[in-house]
Amino acid sequence: MAKGVKLALAGEGGQGVQSVAMIITEAAYEDGREALYIPNFGVEQRGGVSVAYVQISDEPIGSPKFKTADIVIALSDRAVRRTKRYVDKNTTFVYDSGIEGVEDDLPTHAAKVLGIPAIKVAKEELHPRVFNIIIMGAVIGATGVVDLDRAKQAIEKKLGYKFEKDPKLRDLNFKAMERGIELVKKEL
Amino acid sequence: MTEKPIQGEKRVFMTGNEVVAWAALAADAEIMYGYPITPQNEIMHYWTRLAPKHGRRFLQTEDEISAGFTTVGGVLAGRRAFTATAGPGNTLMQEALSMAEMMRIPIVQVVTQRGGPSTATVIYSQQEVTMTCFGGNGEGARIVYSTSTHQELYDYTIKAFNTAWKYRFPTHVLGDGYQSKMRESLTMYDPQARGIDMVPTEPSLGNEGTPGVDREPNHLRNTYNTEDELYDVVTNIMSDWEKYAPEIAEYQEYDVEDADVLVIAHGVVTRAAQAAVKELRAQGKKVGHFRPVTLRPIAEEQLRKRVEQAKSVLVVESAYGQLRKILDNAIYGLTTPITNFFKPGEGVTADEVVEEVNKLL
Amino acid sequence: MSVAVPQMPQCWRRETKAHKFCPGCGHGLVLKALGEAIDELGIQDKIIFGCDIGCSLLAWDFFNVDTVQTHHGRTTPVITGVKRANEDVIGIAYMGDGGGYAIGSQHLVNAASRNEKITVILVNNTNYGMTGGQMAPTTLPKQKTETSPYGRDVESTGNPTQGPEMVAAITPESAYVARGTVSNVRQLKKYIKRALENQISGNGFSFVEALSGCPTNWRTNAAETWKFIEEDMTEYFKVGELKVPSKKKEG
Numbered sequence: 127m128a129k130g131v132k133l134a135l136a137g138e139g140g141q142g143v144q145s146v147a148m149i150i151t152e153a154a155y156e157d158g159r160e161a162l163y164i165p166n167f168g169v170e171q172r173g174g175v176s177v178a179y180v181q182i183s184d185e186p187i188g189s190p191k192f193k194t195a196d197i198v199i200a201l202s203d204r205a206v207r208r209t210k211r212y213v214d215k216n217t218t219f220v221y222d223s224g225i226e227g228v229e230d231d232l233p234t235h236a237a238k239v240l241g242i243p244a245i246k247v248a249k250e251e252l253h254p255r256v257f258n259i260i261i262m263g264a265v266i267g268a269t270g271v272v273d274l275d276r277a278k279q280a281i282e283k284k285l286g287y288k289f290e291k292d293p294k295l296r297d298l299n300f301k302a303m304e305r306g307i308e309l310v311k312k313e314l
Numbered sequence: 315m316t317e318k319p320i321q322g323e324k325r326v327f328m329t330g331n332e333v334v335a336w337a338a339l340a341a342d343a344e345i346m347y348g349y350p351i352t353p354q355n356e357i358m359h360y361w362t363r364l365a366p367k368h369g370r371r372f373l374q375t376e377d378e379i380s381a382g383f384t385t386v387g388g389v390l391a392g393r394r395a396f397t398a399t400a401g402p403g404n405t406l407m408q409e410a411l412s413m414a415e416m417m418r419i420p421i422v423q424v425v426t427q428r429g430g431p432s433t434a435t436v437i438y439s440q441q442e443v444t445m446t447c448f449g450g451n452g453e454g455a456r457i458v459y460s461t462s463t464h465q466e467l468y469d470y471t472i473k474a475f476n477t478a479w480k481y482r483f484p485t486h487v488l489g490d491g492y493q494s495k496m497r498e499s500l501t502m503y504d505p506q507a508r509g510i511d512m513v514p515t516e517p518s519l520g521n522e523g524t525p526g527v528d529r530e531p532n533h534l535r536n537t538y539n540t541e542d543e544l545y546d547v548v549t550n551i552m553s554d555w556e557k558y559a560p561e562i563a564e565y566q567e568y569d570v571e572d573a574d575v576l577v578i579a580h581g582v583v584t585r586a587a588q589a590a591v592k593e594l595r596a597q598g599k600k601v602g603h604f605r606p607v608t609l610r611p612i613a614e615e616q617l618r619k620r621v622e623q624a625k626s627v628l629v630v631e632s633a634y635g636q637l638r639k640i641l642d643n644a645i646y647g648l649t650t651p652i653t654n655f656f657k658p659g660e661g662v663t664a665d666e667v668v669e670e671v672n673k674l675l
Numbered sequence: 676m677s678v679a680v681p682q683m684p685q686c687w688r689r690e691t692k693a694h695k696f697c698p699g700c701g702h703g704l705v706l707k708a709l710g711e712a713i714d715e716l717g718i719q720d721k722i723i724f725g726c727d728i729g730c731s732l733l734a735w736d737f738f739n740v741d742t743v744q745t746h747h748g749r750t751t752p753v754i755t756g757v758k759r760a761n762e763d764v765i766g767i768a769y770m771g772d773g774g775g776y777a778i779g780s781q782h783l784v785n786a787a788s789r790n791e792k793i794t795v796i797l798v799n800n801t802n803y804g805m806t807g808g809q810m811a812p813t814t815l816p817k818q819k820t821e822t823s824p825y826g827r828d829v830e831s832t833g834n835p836t837q838g839p840e841m842v843a844a845i846t847p848e849s850a851y852v853a854r855g856t857v858s859n860v861r862q863l864k865k866y867i868k869r870a871l872e873n874q875i876s877g878n879g880f881s882f883v884e885a886l887s888g889c890p891t892n893w894r895t896n897a898a899e900t901w902k903f904i905e906e907d908m909t910e911y912f913k914v915g916e917l918k919v920p921s922k923k924k925e926g
Binding site for chain 1: 589663
Binding site for chain 3: 344345347371373375376377379380382383384385386387388390391392393395409410413517518519520521523524525526527531532533534535536537
């Protein structure tokens with residue numbers, strides 16, 4: 127992984143893609159790796175698709191945005207359409223299999239296209255609140271950019287104050303992450 | 315004296331706007347004046363959270379004209395004062411910067427370039443080069459550092475205060491929206507712990523004693539009655555500027571010694587250029603990169619040398635030839651063919667630079 | 676023959692007199708009132724005087740006080756910046772009607788709204804003097820200027836700006852606002868003094884508009900000049916204190 131990983135993460139506002147990007151890059155940074163994260167912003171940030179551009183590498187990182195990503199994760203119909211442009215023949219394209227009406231919009235030239243039932247798992251097995259943590263797990267499962275323990279530490283750092291009050295939350299979050307990893311690994 | 319904002323050294327991971335606020339704190343900046351504009355806003359957000367804890371001040375003005383002129387006032391009162399803006403705000407601020415140029419007022423301005431012209435985008439560009447270097451109704455006696463990483467944002471924000479107060483030219487840290495909003499790691503430090511002493515400040519207005527009794531009054535002017543008077547003033551300014559330019563100019567070079575193709579880029583685009591050169595060198599291709607760190611003054615002698623050595627030059631920028639104009643002026647008379655790769659208002663990736671270089675090889 | 680020694684305020688800079696204003700100009704009288712107020716308050720060592728561009732710029736070396744000449748309309752923010760950076764000084768922004776009510780109006784409005792602890796002295800002579808007598812925000816209805824050669828038409832150019840009334844309306848109770856005139860220098864000095872005192876006590880914004888004459892551009896003789904100031908201008912611009920934080924308000 128010397129060359130590093132380029133990841134584009136896209137969803138609707140409220141799906142938490144920016145916080146996932148932030149936690150993952152912080153975990154990588156804590157791990158002593160080079161990490162760069164830039165959100166899309168602009169007028170688009172109000173009511174548009176939220177995109178996070180993440181790069182993690184062992185070497186200094188070049189330009190903050192990129193043309194095509196190694197991994198694209200799209201969490202809504204609009205996100206699928208918006209992020210197709212970041213796909214090339216080496217890209218793994220991950221989308222939520224619960225998204226309807228995007229069959230014709232999925233990239234046809236990607237290395238792999240994976241549908242994962244993250245929204246369904248969050249709703250039915252765990253809790254809608256941990257949807258973004260499932261996605262974080264999916265990112266980790268697809269890329270291996272940070273190991274599970276480091277990712278857990280990063281979540282602990284971010285949400286530890288909540289876990290103090292309600293230790294069950296910790297289990298829920300860690301479970302969500304592990305499920306996310308599984309969901310992707312199963313498809314890979 | 316309150317505790318130092320940063321003790322020793324500290325490895326951090328944050329956005330560029332936060333970096334600027336911390337750097338200004340570490341540099342003992344005493345007051346910031348500003349007006350909201352994207353993508354600069356978080357510099358003010360972090361500053362207003364940090365400043366009161368360290369006895370520093372902030373004023374939110376009615377517009378960037380006022381932000382520029384209040385900063386001028388703060389500096390005249392002897393404070394290490396600064397402001398930050400972008401795009402149309404930078405346009406409005408040029409008036410105060412012109413006064414600072416004329417009266418040798420060492421103000422520090424941080425620019426987070428956004429798209430232009432007009433309101434354009436709030437995202438990113440390198441389209442404020444011409445304005446930041448030459449925006450006033452004068453000669454452009456200014457110093458402009460174009461940064462490319464968070465480490466440089468930190469280093470050069472601190473340095474900008476010292477450069478400004480040492481040479482008494484308005485000094486600019488030229489960043490961009492990408493650098494403002496992205497997160498990456500850097501090492502923050504107490505400048506003193508690294509042997510960097512902050513150049514002392516002094517008031518131009520409001521010194522000790524009663525003017526006309528204990529001392530002469532300071533009468534600062536920017537209006538002159540005759541052509542001769544103005545000629546002398548501007549000639550003096552420019553002779554100082556030219557005298558100091560060689561010691562102020564900074565640049566970086568990557569694999570330039572035997573380069574057939576020389577890529578020239580500044581600011582965040584140098585990251586793409588550096589990565590491209592690395593990749594092409596790995597393929598055995600003779601490609602180098604010259605990066606001016608100061609756009610004003612530009613490291614003319616070194617630039618000419620490298621351009622002359624190369625068989626071909628590629629100028630890469632997120633603007634339509636604003637860097638190119640500065641380069642043309644510096645390399646006038648050289649015959650090395652130059653190719654442009656202009657992407658106004660859009661980022662440049664290493665892959666694109668590689669592709670453009672390959673066309674020239 | 677005895678040479679009459681003119682009565683100059685202590686803080687005036689003798690080396691730069693006689694001053695450079697046109698014969699009959701009101702600036703000299705306003706600056707005399709200001710000079711006497713500074714003397715009486717004993718604050719010469721604390722004053723930072725900012726002068727605008729326009730005829731005001733000629734005051735750049737007028738006093739033995741630290742002075743900065745700024746840009747047209749920008750004296751309010753420069754002095755605001757100085758005062759925010761050093762509260763120990765007494766900041767005076769000196770400007771004309773164009774500088775204060777046209778090109779710098781946003782600065783005046785916002786400095787007043789923020790209740791900046793500075794003193795603004797604005798000389799209203801109903802035209803742009805330095806640039807050759809164009810219509811100003813304060814030009815009276817039907818008044819002829821270079822850009823209203825047939826007389827100011829309020830239908831197309833609006834009514835004269837009522838500066839102190841505006842400032843009084845947008846400042847808090849701790850502000851001081853008055854309009855004086857060069858035809859009553861004693862009163863004008865009193866207003867300026869109170870304005871400075873309001874800043875010294877840290878109360879808030881203080882603003883004095885001074886009605887003044889411009890015989891050069893008005894093309895008036897002495898009698899006509901005084902008549903215009905005392906009758907025409909004061910009919911539209913009411914002289915008096917509009918806002919007084921303490922109980923010193925005149926009856």
